[in-house]
Amino acid sequence: MNRKLILYMFLSVITDAFAQVGPVNNIQTPEIANLGMFGTIPVSHYTGIPDISVPLYDIKVGDYVLPVSANYHLASVKPEGQSGILGMGWNLMAGGYITRTVNCVYDELCGDDGIPHGFFSHSSKMKGITNESFAQMTKDRLRGNDFFEVVPDEFSFSFCGYSGNFYYNENGGWTVISDHDIKVEFNPADGDGFINRSRLKTRFKTTGWDVQSDNNRFFNKFTLVTPDGCRYEFGGLDATEFSIPYYARKNSPLVPTTWRLRKITTADKRVIEFKYDTSAVMCDIRYVPQYRMQYGTVQEQTNPEQNGWRGFTGFLLFPACLTSIETPNETIDFTYFKERNYGDRFYRNSKALYWQATGTLRWPTYSSNMEDPALQFFVFMDTRQYESENATRKAIADNLTHNVLHRIAITNKFSGNGRSFYFEYIENSSERIKLLSILTRTGVPALIKGQWGYELPEETSGDDMPAYHFTYDISQTMPYRYSMANTDSWGYYNGGEVRISAIPSYTTVHPSLPATRAETLSEIIYPTGGRTAFTYSLHEYSKIVSADHSAVMKTYGCAGGLRVSEINNYDEGNSLISTKKYYYSETKNGESSGISKPLPVHSVSYTAGSATLVLKSTGGFQTPVTNQNTPDVGYSCVIEETLDAGGNSLGYKKYRYSNYDMDIFGISHNDEKYSYSTASGGEAIAPYTSHSQERGKLLSEEFYDSNGVLKRKKAIRYGRTPHAAMKTAYQQEVIINYYPYDFMTCSVGWLANTLTFSYFPASVRDTVYTESGAYSSSTTYSYNYDRLLSAETMLTSNGTTRSVRYKYPSDYAGYDWMRQLHIISPVIEKRTEENGAATVETFDYQATDSQIPYISRKTTSWGGTKTMKTDFKVNAVNAYGKPTEVETDGCLNVYYWGFHGQKLFYEIKNASLAEAEACLGKEAVVSENDMRYGLDYGGIDERYTMKSSIFHIYMYDMDMRLYAEVFPDGSAIQYKYDMLERLREKYIVNPYTDRKQVLNQYDYHYK
Known part of the structure; x- marks a missing residue:
């Protein structure tokens, strides 16, 4: 690998959504990025994000059920974020994905010379690592032809109700962080585990990719196995999404970013297959001015600003679009149209797709290579340079496509009967593309003209069902995409547009409520004619986490984004039925219970000897942290009040959640600082150990009547499962001096922990309050290493105790065959003790010739084994x-x-x-x-x-x-x-x- 590429690997592409202190090497396609919001900012009272979903269909195969739905996420409505296949804010839940964040270089990096550089081939170096050995490693081996990294990429997954992260570990296996025991299978020796560049060329045009010889190994397929033994296969060249920096394609790696779900094999060997189309090409270009100034070096810049055309950054994206789901019972086809004028909007609203002019060279924030975007525009694009800039720009725009879902057609294989869901959209010059309605129709497929004149399948006969309709807040509208809308420091619309000739301000931009609400969902009209209307407010906080993550401080303010403040339900005659109001505080008129994570950092500096480098970005700098799924503001206490049609209170519920600070049980959930650093200072952007999996847990529910009298309280205490933390490294190289061929390098690194435990309920206490007194019952829980419930003990209000203990295949040597198949969740023994008497239920399992497990016998015994009954025995299957x-x-x-x-x-x-x-x-x-x-x-x-x-x-x-x-x-x-x-x-x-x-x-x- 040549020296030029190695340094370019540390290119920093800073954006408002993906800003961090280190380089951004990849981003997800809009569909996956929007789906990821459900993990980063979960739907709950804790985040203020309402649960808005339209159930479409349940795919049923045997006992397996896969729901398909359209879900809306309020935090996805950002001017710089592109819409997914259902328009702005909406997401299709159908299947799943594995996506990753590349840290340093991508894990599997290896060139034609066979020398591996990524973490996958060097993970064992983390075994027994000391601060001293890590410091030496960071100093000596982060550069050169045989450089290597010890920084793992983060893989995140979400599919069929399962979610979490996983990382390659020092033992050559995979460490999974999830509330379920998920097994990761990847076989490098399998011909489909990795793919090489020759197979990559069957999908991509690689002419002009100067560093292709340095990139000859790519993760191709993963399999995740759930505790019930279901196998989920992801990826393959036709089901993998890729990204590459838009303005640096010649000398940057093409990174496999997302592996889409391609096959489900259930425990009883039924198969569901997913197929994708990979013909679309998208880009995500953003205007993120930066500032780079060096002092005390051989040559200091006279113009530190990188604005104008030099302020553009972004990625070229290669999505995989779901086209069909095939089951033993039905075929589900997905039909799309191309978003009208998708590429043309880039062409008309921004000249950033292409330019010929010189003088637009810019300094990548961390790399020593000068970047000339004008040389990059045709790599991985099926186009060429024309006589004029305008013609070339138009040719590139014509190659960009975005699929928008028009129809889901379901055909039963036994009957041939069909049913379809149709999706209609708002798209005009003054608004973003947004979902307008969902219609259900039954009948026989044929062809008619689609929304914008495309030939699309339709039913020639059948019955229409009343539709879901959606309306949006258009009291303000955003400038159309790629016209560089003003945003606040959290990436939400802030009113107006940016002038690229203006000198940027590198300070916090606070949110505006009217602008943030622009084009958000305001109302759902149901098929019955009833409707629900939503009212939103800005996030408010009364505490904020310190920049170094060591403390929680008392500070008041507003953060970007919205929370729901009121939901009104109306009948088909437009009469108000009921109202729900939300108060994000301990009392209805109290101060906010919200705690904000640290505000975005817009300026950082590095010092090496007498040289200083100052970096600034309008997008801000964020810390590269593993397992960090944390909203900008989380609320420790939320009140939900229900009112009748006349506005009279029907009572309210008070919810309390774990947050950064001390919870109601006296336990803090704040993050921890890194354990070691080779750098001094920079605390605001240093990696740290995240406790995000402890936050946002429901701690208590309190039920009050309309007079404010407490009637019932349910308190939940949590505990950690016994999974040890994983030591995690982060490294990067910072170039202090930019004088060509004479530069000063500062290699820095940090060590922190990635916490791998789950945070499960340890006890639940339920108290009912009456005029004669309070009556309580409680239950305690414990879990095994497989994250399965091992015991629960119930104490009733009259003082009796009932305990239940569970045993699973991992508790018996004779069930090794089940463990080998990762069928670990079936209960083998359930022992119930109450009033000194014990009842034991035992479930015996066998397998068919094709290794399908089944219960072969159930027995129940009392008083040890003295009395035993066979409840049933299976003689044949x-x-x-x-x-x-x-x-x-x-x-x-x-x-x-x-x-x-x-x-x-x-x-x-x-x-x-x-x-x-x-x-x-x-x-x-x-x-x-x-x-x-x-x-x-x-x-x-x-x-x-x-x-x-x-x-x-x-x-x-x-x-x-x-x-x-x-x-x-x-x-x-x-x-x-x-x-x-x-x-x-x-x-x-x-x-x-x-x-x-x-x-x-x-x-x-x-x-």
Whole structure:
């Protein structure tokens, strides 16, 4: 690897969203960045972010359920942030991803010479590392042809209800931080574990990529295994997203940034596959002026400002867009249109896509290489230079595309029936693209013109369902994207636009409520005609964390972003039904309970000998910290009051949360300083040990009536699981002198801890207050190393105690086969003790030939092993691990399953499987070929042939919905559904008169 590349690896690209003291080597595509908001700023009272979601569909495969929904996140509405596939603020929840933040250089970095430089090949150097050895390592080995780093990248995952982070560790494995025991599988010896550049070239045009010989190894596929044994595969060249600095493509690495979910294999070996389109090319260009001034060096700059064209920074992005989900039961297709004039808006609103003019060279903040953006514009782009700057800029703009979701089409494989969800948008010259409505329709697919004239699938016949509609606050609107809107120091709109010729101010810009509310969601109108309206306010705080993260100080102020302050619900006649008000304080009129993390830092300095380097950025500098999922402001106490239509209080709830400071149990959750640093000073931007997983935990709920009288209180205390901290390094190189070929280098490094424990409830105390006194019950909890509940002890209000202990496969040597499959969550033994008596329930597991686990027997014993009963014993299972013959109380029962073992057809009591198969046929044949779509009330011959057996029959339509039940006495109940597959009626039909007798009717309304 040549010296020039090594130094360029430390290029700093500072933006408002990704600012940090070290270099920003990659960013996520807008869709993944917006989804990441749900992890960084969770939806809860603690953050003030309301839970706004539209459930679309549940993908059901056997016992596995994968929800698909559209979710809105208030903190995603920023002028410099691009919209995802559902428009500004909205996100599609369908599958999942692994994404990473590159620290120093990407972990797997290795060139054609076979010399690895990234952490993946040098992680063992962190074993037993001392302050002295780390200092020497940072000084000597951060530069040169054989340099290496000891800084791990951070991988974050979110899929199907699981989330967390993982890191490559010093033992050559993966350390996972999550509330679930997730196993990471990556096989470097597998041909698909890594990919090389030759395979990369099948997707990318690499002409002009000067450093490609230095980049010949890339993470390609990961598999995450959840505690139930489900396997989730991510990545592959057609399901991986990449990024590269926009103005430095010739000499920068192309980084795999995100691995999308491509396959789910459930514990019973059912497969769900995800497919993606990788043809789109996006860019994220931002105007972030910087200042770099050196003193006491060979040559000091005369113009330290980097504004105008030199103030632009950004990335070229290569997304993977979900096109289909294939299950054993259905096909789900996603159809998009190209955002109208996406590239053209770059072209018209900013000349930053391309320029020829000289004089725009700039100094990367940390690198010694002068950067000439004019030489970079055609690398990884399918275009060329034209006669004029304008024509070239237009050609580049025409290559940029952004997909916007138009339709989700669901086709059942058994029936061929279809259902679709349509998404319509607001897009005009004065507003950002925003989701306007979601419509459900059933029918047969065809082709019609889409929203902007594209040929798109549509149903030729069928029924429309009333739609969800959404309105937005347009009392102010943002300048259109890429026109450089003014933002506050947190990245939210602050009114007006930036002039690139102006000298920037490197100070804190405080938020404006009217501007921050611009184009945020203000109202949802439901299919029933009712609606919900939202009112927001700015985040306020009364405390702030010190710059060095050592203390919490008393300070008042407002931070960027919004919190919900009021929610009003109206009926279809526009009459107010109820109101919820939110007070972020201990009392309704008290001071804010909010605590702000340190304010953005806009200026830093480095000193080496007599030389000083001063750096400034309008985007600010933030610290590179692992496992840092912390909102800008978190609230220790929130009051939620409910009012009726007349404005009368119906009572309120008070929620208390763990925060930076001392909580209600006297425990602090503040962060810790680094353990060692080779640098002096710079505390405001130094890495530290984050305790973010302890914050935002619900500590208590208090219920008050309309007179303010406490009626009930639930207090929750937490504890750490026994997982040791991981020592983590951070390194960077700072160039003090910029005189070409004569520069002064300052290599700096820090050591801190990454905390790996989970913070789970240790006890819950529930107290009810009455006129005669207070009555309390409590429960304590403990957990094993697999993060599973191992024991709970309940103390009732009358003084009795009940304890329950659980054992899992990890507690038994005989279940090593389950541990090998990472099936660690099934309970093997449950022991309950109460009043001196013990009851033990034991679940025995076996596996099919294809390693599908199933319960083979359940026994219950009392008084030790003196009295034991076999509750049931499974004598036979089918290919899917479903029981087909079960012995209970000496009686044999037979089960026939259909739709590939997903739905129960027959439950036959007092019969063996051999007897049933002699009459009905083989279970496997019936299950696959006889779907029992038709009804036969009491007239099936099998019931009379097997006279000593009792039949309970379940019948389904071809969409797998339960259509009817035939009971042992021959009576039957039928079921009717609406177009959203919700149960509408249960009724009996007289088989002789066809007369219908309704048993139950169900109506659905939206609150």
